[in-house]
Amino acid sequence: MNDxxxxxxxxxxxxxxxxxxxxxxxxGQNHALKDVDxxxxxxxxxxxxxxxxxxxxxxxxxxxxxNDTIDGCVVKGSIKIDSEDIYDPKVDPVQxxxxxxxxxxxxxxxxxxxxxxxxxxxxxxxxxxxxxxxxEVVETSxxxxxxxxEAKDRLKSPGTGLSGGQQQxxxxxxxxATSPEVLLMDEPCSALDPIATAQIEELIDELRSQFSVVIVxxxxxxxxxxxxxxxxxxxxxxxxxxxxxxxxxxxxxxRTESYITGRIG
Amino acid sequence: xxxxxxxxxxxxVSKSRRGSLLTQDALTRRRNAAEARFKAYGAVAxxxxxxxxxxxxxxxxxxxxxxxxxxxxxxxxxxPEDKLDKSGTRDPAVMAKVTxxxxxxxxxxxxxxxxKEKGISTDGMTPKDIAGIVSLEAPAQLRNHVLANPDxxxxxxxxxxxxxxxxxxxxxGRVTMETARLDSNIKPEQLVLAERLVDAGIxxxxxxxxxxxxxxxxxxxxxxxxxxxxxxxxxxxxIVVLVLSLPIGVAASVYLEEFAPKNRLTDLIEVNxxxxxxxxxxxxxxxxxxxxINFAGLPQSAPIVGGLVLxxxxxxxxIIPARAALKxxxxxxxxxxxxxxxxxxxxxFHHVLPLAAPGxxxxxxxxxxxxxxxxxxxxxxxxxxxxxxxxxMPIDGFFDPxxxxxxxxxxxxxxxxxxxxxxxxxxxxVLLVFLLVMNAVAIIxxxxxxxxx
Ligand SMILES: Nc1ncnc2c1ncn2[C@@H]1O[C@H](COP(=O)(O)OP(=O)(O)OP(=O)(O)O)[C@@H](O)[C@H]1O
Ligand SMILES: [Mg+2]
Numbered sequence: 001m002n003d004x005x006x007x008x009x010x011x012x013x014x015x016x017x018x019x020x021x022x023x024x025x026x027x028g029q030n031h032a033l034k035d036v037d038x039x040x041x042x043x044x045x046x047x048x049x050x051x052x053x054x055x056x057x058x059x060x061x062x063x064x065x066x067n068d069t070i071d072g073c074v075v076k077g078s079i080k081i082d083s084e085d086i087y088d089p090k091v092d093p094v095q096x097x098x099x100x101x102x103x104x105x106x107x108x109x110x111x112x113x114x115x116x117x118x119x120x121x122x123x124x125x126x127x128x129x130x131x132x133x134x135x136e137v138v139e140t141s142x143x144x145x146x147x148x149x150e151a152k153d154r155l156k157s158p159g160t161g162l163s164g165g166q167q168q169x170x171x172x173x174x175x176x177a178t179s180p181e182v183l184l185m186d187e188p189c190s191a192l193d194p195i196a197t198a199q200i201e202e203l204i205d206e207l208r209s210q211f212s213v214v215i216v217x218x219x220x221x222x223x224x225x226x227x228x229x230x231x232x233x234x235x236x237x238x239x240x241x242x243x244x245x246x247x248x249x250x251x252x253x254x255r256t257e258s259y260i261t262g263r264i265g
Numbered sequence: 266x267x268x269x270x271x272x273x274x275x276x277x278v279s280k281s282r283r284g285s286l287l288t289q290d291a292l293t294r295r296r297n298a299a300e301a302r303f304k305a306y307g308a309v310a311x312x313x314x315x316x317x318x319x320x321x322x323x324x325x326x327x328x329x330x331x332x333x334x335x336x337x338x339x340x341x342x343x344x345p346e347d348k349l350d351k352s353g354t355r356d357p358a359v360m361a362k363v364t365x366x367x368x369x370x371x372x373x374x375x376x377x378x379x380x381k382e383k384g385i386s387t388d389g390m391t392p393k394d395i396a397g398i399v400s401l402e403a404p405a406q407l408r409n410h411v412l413a414n415p416d417x418x419x420x421x422x423x424x425x426x427x428x429x430x431x432x433x434x435x436x437x438g439r440v441t442m443e444t445a446r447l448d449s450n451i452k453p454e455q456l457v458l459a460e461r462l463v464d465a466g467i468x469x470x471x472x473x474x475x476x477x478x479x480x481x482x483x484x485x486x487x488x489x490x491x492x493x494x495x496x497x498x499x500x501x502x503x504i505v506v507l508v509l510s511l512p513i514g515v516a517a518s519v520y521l522e523e524f525a526p527k528n529r530l531t532d533l534i535e536v537n538x539x540x541x542x543x544x545x546x547x548x549x550x551x552x553x554x555x556x557x558i559n560f561a562g563l564p565q566s567a568p569i570v571g572g573l574v575l576x577x578x579x580x581x582x583x584i585i586p587a588r589a590a591l592k593x594x595x596x597x598x599x600x601x602x603x604x605x606x607x608x609x610x611x612x613x614f615h616h617v618l619p620l621a622a623p624g625x626x627x628x629x630x631x632x633x634x635x636x637x638x639x640x641x642x643x644x645x646x647x648x649x650x651x652x653x654x655x656x657x658m659p660i661d662g663f664f665d666p667x668x669x670x671x672x673x674x675x676x677x678x679x680x681x682x683x684x685x686x687x688x689x690x691x692x693x694x695v696l697l698v699f700l701l702v703m704n705a706v707a708i709i710x711x712x713x714x715x716x717x718x
Contacts, residue, residue, distance in 0.1 A: 069603060071527055098606030108597035110616055120615070121605040171601070178605055 050233035101180030109159035121178035146199035332691025402489035487684025498667030505572025550642030565647035590624025
């Protein structure tokens with residue numbers, strides 16, 4: 001598509017939202033992430049690219065401490081959000097996850113109605129005062145996730161009855177309904193058709209005005225289209241991290257270059 | 266698809282390189298034969314087990330169903346004041362001085378009178394022989410009825426009197442003239458008289474509610490034995506088991522599955538739960554005897570003790586399927602809940618537990634059904650005792666002596682009188698009906714919850 005859009009993009013914010021330094025992740029003996037330093041800027045879309053198994057999802061899961069739920073997973077180094085260390089013993093991961101929302105690689109709607117899926121987050125966080133407000137949150141979330149037109153007549157039917165791509169958009173709606181400050185998206189478009197993908201990309205661009213988005217993707221074009229900054233992971237190392245335009249047009253590392261030109265992956 | 270010859274330009278057709286599809290090759294034939302053989306084995310296995318089941322049910326029902334019918338004598342009975350209430354006060358406490366012997370005389374008089382009125386010949390029979398066709402339990406039943414309604418004294422009432430078990434057996438085909446000749450408990454003449462009474466409309470068979478409601482009866486009175494106390498006892502025990510094992514079992518399985526760290530200790534606990542589920546149930550009886558009766562001092566034969574013992578026995582059998590049900594909930598659901606900022610507890614109670622509920626409930630009901638049919642541990646804690654008094658209302662009633670359905674089956678099968686064989690089979694039918702109902706409830710709950718969003 002139009003890779004020319006890269007040039008138009010400028011990073012409008014230079015405030016760092018998340019600062020990760022020397023992050024190491026071990027799954028038991030498996031050293032999955034080695035010494036990753038990343039700054040995720042506020043109100044910016046950051047893309048993580050890299051071959052399968054290089055640790056993109058792993059790093060993403062470090063950012064909202066979803067790795068806590070995996071037995072034998074050890075995270076070392078420091079990750080700060082708004083200069084607060086999220087691995088501080090005083091931090092309650094539940095509170096953190098309300099701030100850092102996540103869309104998973106595989107769509108995982110609750111086996112409840114579409115409405116309940118989206119309303120669940122606002123409900124447990126007490127974000128709305130009455131049913132009308134909740135209805136409104138559900139509607140705007142579904143609209144922004146480009147699902148409203150398909151779902152408005154079947155809000156009471158189960159979310160698991162949607163198609164794969166619709167389920168993924170439902171998960172996106174569910175994540176943005178809690179209005180997080182950071183949204184982590186693990187390959188959100190891998191199950192979507194080009195039209196829905198374009199809608200989601202539009203949404204991501206729109207979300208950028210309020211919070212920072214981190215997106216993992218296998219599509220170079222998508223990374224180029226939606227992100228302002230791109231990180232390239234390879235075999236657990238962060239190989240290169242910088243402005244998207246620079247990564248795609250003028251990569252410094254030969255590995256980055258061979259990946260984006262399709263020679264490794 | 267489209268007919269090639271009808272198409273624009275018929276292309277030359279390629280030749281198959283692997284033989285025709287229309288004939289089976291040797292490998293396919295062998296595979297199909299193996300499949301057909303396997304299906305046949307399966308069908309044979311199913312047929313055999315169905316036959317066994319049908320045979321079992323048939324034998325139980327054919328032996329046990331007569332227990333639900335009973336022979337009664339219906340006739341007017343005069344309740345003379347001078348015999349039953351000399352004081353004339355109608356005070357049950359005073360009237361209780363008249364024992365069942367006094368009421369036996371009343372019944373005998375009524376029977377003699379009825380026989381005379383209908384002109385039935387009783388030649389060669391002593392009054393004792395005539396009275397012998399009535400159940401030994403009948404005077405007690407009449408006495409209880411009169412003591413409960415003292416105002417009946419002085420009137421003539423229509424009262425249904427149980428016939429003797431041998432007479433009842435005669436109409437059910439269990440007793441014949443030949444066996445009666447060898448039997449010291451019954452004489453052929455009495456059976457002839459019974460037949461005449463039937464012809465005269467005094468004696469008849471009808472549905473026997475007493476089998477469900479009466480308490481157990483002593484060795485010589487199978488006709489009066491019922492399951493009342495056993496059903497109440499079993500019901501109380503099931504309440505105790507349900508109330509204790511549902512929360513404990515669910516809490517334990519949720520904790521072990523969702524919260525407990527995976528380490529040596531939890532491994533050990535897991536192995537022990539699996540082992541406990543396999544421990545023979547009589548061991549739990551010994552434990553219950555030692556702990557609940559000897560140590561804690563709870564009463565013997567009480568449903569509370571039976572319930573506690575059965576709870577111990579049932580818990581591991583509930584926890585294992587409950588954990589399996591929790592484990593089968595996909596982890597992505599937990600991730601999803603945690604991902605929107607739910608706490609562990611919220612993710613469990615809002616999402617995981619509802620999804621696991623059908624499995625947990627099914628395991629629970631199967632565990633309860635097993636507990637309902639359990640006999641061995643109850644024998645050790647004295648539930649086999651002969652109990653005639655109904656236990657009281659809950660919760661005090663939990664501490665009163667009671668029996669239990671499977672134990673009642675057991676104790677009836679060891680009794681001498683052949684009348685109890687039919688009672689035992691009848692009790693098995695009642696037990697099976699309860700189990701069937703419980704399993705049906707399990708299936709219904711499963712269906713209900715599985716598709717609920
Ligand atoms: N739960 C886990 N337990 C053990 N090892 C894991 C686990 N999750 C990931 N790994 C390992 O960590 C490494 C990185 O995995 P990760 O899922 O982060 O890859 P990825 O970059 O997201 O790949 P993909 O693009 O295929 O999703 C892999 O070697 C993987 O085997
Ligand atoms: Mg991944």
